[in-house]
Amino acid sequence: MLDLVIKGGTVIDGTGAAGFRADIGIVDDRIAVVAQGIDGPGAQEIDASGLCVTPGFIDPHTHSDLTLIVDPCAQSKIRQGVTTEIVGNCGFSGAPVLGDAHAQMSAEAAQYDLTMSWATVSEYLGKIRDTGAALNVVPLLGHNTVRGCVLGYDDVQPTAAQQAEMERLVAEAMEQGTRGLSTGLYYPPGYYAGTDEVVGLAAVTARYGGIYASHIRGECDTLLTAVAEAVEIGERADIVVEIAHLKVEGFSNWHLVEDLLRVLDSLQASGARVGCDQYPYRASSTWLAAMLPYWAQTGGSESIAQRVADPVMRATLREDWEQNQIEWQNRGGVRDWSEVLISACEERPDVLGKTIAEVADLEHRDPLDVFFDLIIISRGQASAVWFDQNEDIVQTLMRHPLVAVGSDGAALSPEGPLGRQRVHPRNYGTFPRVLGRYVREKRVLALEEAVRKMTSMTAERYSVEDRGVVREGAYADIVLFNAGAVADRSTFADPLQYPAGIPYVIVNGQVVVEQERHTGALPGRVL
């Protein structure tokens, strides 16, 4: 007997094939039958007439490592139709947390009133399993985290023994359940690593069949060399590569898109095992301190804050800013302080949603001083949004066949500690924004192609088996949405808004969103 029947919808199966009318019958956690006119006596039934029925979205690039433990309902993601998240991106993972990495991660956890109770990857994954989760989790291991464990956060190179220790930690993590290695070579301490160090760790990952996902070394003027480095790491380590949140940052670098497209086209033509993901916004977001020169970013967030607070160092930083503004612009990608919006600073909730320029105006202060003081007061934890991209380029990259949809966001909630930040809207709106704004309104993508970029494309790259497609035998991770109404409602001014037009989300055969309400079910698994 069927447990659940979804009747009368248009099935878009995730492969890119045209939609077709069919009912779906589910038994336990799998799709048992896809056919017209299924009758399921006794089964729970969902009327899908007028709705699209697609595989649950797989988000290849997320930062929910800690937030899923704070609130396993994963509201901001499940409401978008995301049923599987790949966590541990940009070089930062929830585990292992040894040595200096423990203090660094504890400071981050404290933002959410969370105390870490794990050290190893297996303890961390055990914590997620014990807590439960509304959606499935595919964990990656972060290179910055591993480097923090072994070398700390300074500008140093590993000895042979330290390189071997990092490689041992990678092997151990892969044995304990991570599915790949992520790097954040733009951020310290990953920035200090040479290519050979990363190749060594990626080669170990490859031996276990893992993927290499990278926030590359530069997305501004060094974009093309950074892409080339990612490709080189893939070739030398013989590993599948994912280039994270593909973009061209900085008004003075937008012309690089032509060369970038040539590179992507040739990668595709040669059959290279390289893919990309992208979020559909023309603004980026990260820690505010990432705008500082790299010499000022050593030692971890606490050290950065202390450095900025030191009067002599502060004067040196001001001098650097006055002399090297082009480099500062290149790190942030913006023309001036009016393009830097403050998104998180627990100690100054009054400045959230304002630009640095606006705060400077209100307080009759120099914007650089406002910037420094936010880093100090937040002990390096303040975050911001940079309006640094071009809408035409966003659309051009979205169309490229190598590019999947990924949020670069975390599973958050407007309620509780996860609702304290005025976050980038990508956390709440990425997937519905593609379906509403870029499929229905601007016709940048066909609906079937957009769904493929949200489902099977990522499932194949990350070797997530039997998900990302609607077919008999696959896991019953399913989204129902109204193609005529689906839309993101999260904005930069008012980001903590769930999307519209996604009434049902099913994970492993269990209904998690019903009539746009969370049922409280936590059927997600660590994959």
Ligand SMILES: [Zn+2]
């Ligand atoms: Zn990143």
